[in-house]
Amino acid sequence: MSATMSLPVISAGDSLDSYIRQVNTIPMLTAEEEADLAQRYRSGNDLEAAGRLVLSHLRVVVSIARGYSGYGLPQADLIQEGNIGLMKAVKRFEPTRGVRLFSFAVHWIKAEIHEYIIRNWRMVRIATTKAQRKLFFNLRSMKQSFAALTHKEARQIAEDLGVKPEEVLEMETRLSGQDIALMAEDNDDDNHYAPIDWLADHDNEPVAVLQRRAFDQLQGEGLEKALDTLDPRSRRIVEARWLADDEAATLHELAAEFGVSAERIRQIEGKALQKMKGALTAA
Incomplete structure (x- = not known):
């Protein structure tokens, strides 16, 4: 797909706000349109169909990328990495599984953003294992307040995430760092960030509301x-x-784990997803 379909790019001369306004004008697809486009791409390698699937979900990438503003990395770069994840999701999306592309793509978008942060943020160098990465990306949301963790809270988080309490406390220390001013000092460096740059509230944006509803349904x-x-x-x-x-x-x-063919695993997966869909619908 990437060989002939160009990835949407935020060029140096463009404003990020302008890019966001543009992607927000692209309408989301209905379930029927999405299934038809996905089938056209899978059966006939229709790159125009794949492109429409990508373009209609760029706003989703923007919404997810905003959730990682606090790591001090350029928002445009986070969005671009998320776009790569979206394209990977489109390439692997199978409409017959009964899951919308929105829900399927979230994993791939976040995975690319996580990898980008890990490659570029110096404080993540200690996050070398799967458990430590999970700790890094979940610790802030799991803390009950801005105060330092108590030993009891650290033990509970460690148990939930499968790491040692000492690792929780060490990660908290690294994430907290030293006190810094709310406003940035005069600095000509375009990559210079201060907390004031991160204090936007996106909780009530339409895309964020839709995302929360999808997560409530699928992860509650x-x-x-x-x-x-x-x-x-x-x-x-x-x-x-x-x-x-x-x-x-x-x-x-x-297939190797269960000693059956890959096709058999696909069949079991399809039946399981259909059964879960029925259970979710009835709930």
Whole structure:
């Protein structure tokens, strides 16, 4: 896909606000339009169809990228990395699974942004394992307040994320750093950031509202109940393929794990997703 379809780029001469305004004018697709375009791309390598799928979801990338503003990296770069993840999602999207591209693409968009942050932010050098990466990206949201963690809170977070309490406290120290001024000093460096640059509230934007609704449906109690309707093998396959914190497992990897063919894994996955869809609809 990338060989003949150019990735949307935020050029140096363009304003980021201008780019965001442009992508917000691109209408989202209906479920029927999305399924038709995805089928055209998968069956006939229709790059125009793939391009429409990408363009209609650029606003989703912008919304997700804004959630990582606090890491002090250029917002335009975060968006561009997220766009790469979106294109990977479009390439792998199968409309017959009964899941909208919006929900499917979130994992791929976040994965690319996470990798970019890890490559470019010096304080993440200690996040070398899967568990440490999970700690890095979840610690801020799991803290109950801006105050330093108590040992009890650190133990609870460590238990939830599968790391040592000492690692939680060390990561908190590195993320907290020294006190800095709210306003930036005079500085000609375009990459210079201060907290004032991050204090925008995007909670009530339409895209953010839609995203929260999708997450509430797929990751709340409904998801857990839907997973409970599956047998252990089907649940393992769904979690490995769709709910993995890191890179999703491939059909061939799961086939080797269960001693069956990749096609059989695909069949089990399809039936499991249909069963979960029914459970979510009935909830």
